[in-house]
Amino acid sequence: MFFISHTFTRPLGSLVAGVRALEVGDFRYSLDARGSDEVAEVTRAFKGMRDSLLKTQQELLEAERLATIGRMASSISHDLRHSLAAIVANAEFLCESRLSTEQREELYQEVRVAVNQMTDLIDSLLEFSRTRESLRLTHANVKDTVEHAVQTIHSHPEFHHVRIAMTQQGNSTGWFDPKKLERALYNLLLNACEAVASQAGEIEVELREVSGGVEIRVCDNGRGIPEPVQGKLFEPFVSYGKENGTGLGLTVVQKIVQDHGGDVTVEKTSVAGTVFRVLLPLAAASETTTLPGREAKPAPPLMARTKQVQSE
Amino acid sequence: MFFISHTFTRPLGSLVAGVRALEVGDFRYSLDARGSDEVAEVTRAFKGMRDSLLKTQQELLEAERLATIGRMASSISHDLRHSLAAIVANAEFLCESRLSTEQREELYQEVRVAVNQMTDLIDSLLEFSRTRESLRLTHANVKDTVEHAVQTIHSHPEFHHVRIAMTQQGNSTGWFDPKKLERALYNLLLNACEAVASQAGEIEVELREVSGGVEIRVCDNGRGIPEPVQGKLFEPFVSYGKENGTGLGLTVVQKIVQDHGGDVTVEKTSVAGTVFRVLLPLAAASETTTLPGREAKPAPPLMARTKQVQSE
Known part of the structure; x- marks a missing residue:
């Protein structure tokens, strides 16, 4: 041996x-x-x-890089071409000499709308080129941010009738980027609104204090997420049965939440509805100076602590 | 044991x-x-x-996917915003009621130019979502395609003075996609033009028949490719010292040439100049029915044959 x-x-x-x-x-x-x-x-x-x-x-x-460019190009080209066609048509009308000032102003506003849509699209793409260091941490209340996002959703005529309720347990103030979080919540709510039946749509946003942060649940009574896309929901350019959109909505949500050191998951989904769960660390005032410098991955100790609280 | x-x-x-x-x-x-x-x-x-x-x-x-979206967004957003600003400015002028028909027409054309630039950009991005099955093979002469590309380059005022010569050995006719090849050659020539000194710029395009296809060399007397980018020249969003452009020029060249079953390489580069070499298989008439169905990778037997000819 x-x-x-x-x-x-x-x-x-x-x-x-x-x-x-x-x-x-x-x-x-x-x-x-x-x-x-x-x-x-x-x-x-x-x-x-x-x-x-x-x-x-x-x-x-290398292949993934080229495929991503291709998918991104197809996904944005539809929206961009749509806006460009509107711009050309309205500019052509503006060429007419026999128009009232009001007509001119209206056509010009149409051009502005199309340009703004394109700018919005570019902005949402640029989210991916930003590092978590670009977060603008402010001491604020997550509840207010949820309310802003709900207001913006309700300003869409098609979602006027969707009932959105909010419940809260405990504190939800702390340091986070309210503008970014609003975009993330808006995307989750938009998703929920598109999933619910047009007449009986009900959405509930639950806020719950957990150790070191807040847990946000967005629950809808929609038709659930189809099996084939469940596993790749947060991947870019995955969309399920939607006519519009770049398929980046949930990818942006994940990017923003992870930049905050948190995480987003689908807690459950069935024909009775879907629950998205966001775990958002809210740095205490004393931690804020160190937060932006932390590593890019979700901070493990905080998540561990949060999970412990839940299993109690 | x-x-x-x-x-x-x-x-x-x-x-x-x-x-x-x-x-x-x-x-x-x-x-x-x-x-x-x-x-x-x-x-x-x-x-x-x-x-x-x-x-x-x-x-x-996953990280590569998100990073590519980010890089692509930053790379295109500059050009898109520039065009959008031009559109808004011109549309605002068009709102003015006291304009002559000529003035109106001129402003409208400015809007069209900006829209066309955006459409071109979207088109070049869409190149990456196309498979090689989308090639439109035509029986044509590569020489004519080179000449078209040279004409387009010379139509740029800034490149009027750059001397571009062409030499040819043997036959260069066969089946290929002339529009796509022209875009590839145009990108190579544009690259060469940007590399040569503004007053003494000289570019030579050499065409040489090889077994089963044609070899195209684009030689310039420019300043050479800087060491740091030599290894990743065909990667997307890599640009070397250029003010404009999306950094996709050479990636598009590679995509188009590889879709034809060919290959593009930097043959040499130094402070005395750079030579890009394209190996383009030209399917004989009898092969054309099978060509679009071949596997997506460069066809090995043909390349092997071509290399054999060269080493003789």
């Missing part, structure tokens, strides 16, 4: 070290594959595998 | 099979990691590594 250990331990030990290095992403770890025994053969196979894996990974990333 | 082989061969054989499976991207290959000997330990380490590698890869892809 000592003889066996002597023959195998060193090369096998080197292979294990190479395996462990690859586990943390080190594709260059130096491996000794000399010799003609079985271990040398395994090591050689491992080295070959590592090389082709690295190559495949780079090709995958 | 027989004892050793008996103890190790089977588990080691299973590990090798798992390594080989991973080499071709199979992360699920079933591995037997029972036991407490060294091989079982290596196998367990390998399994753990495989799981975290798959997870890392998925996270990498």
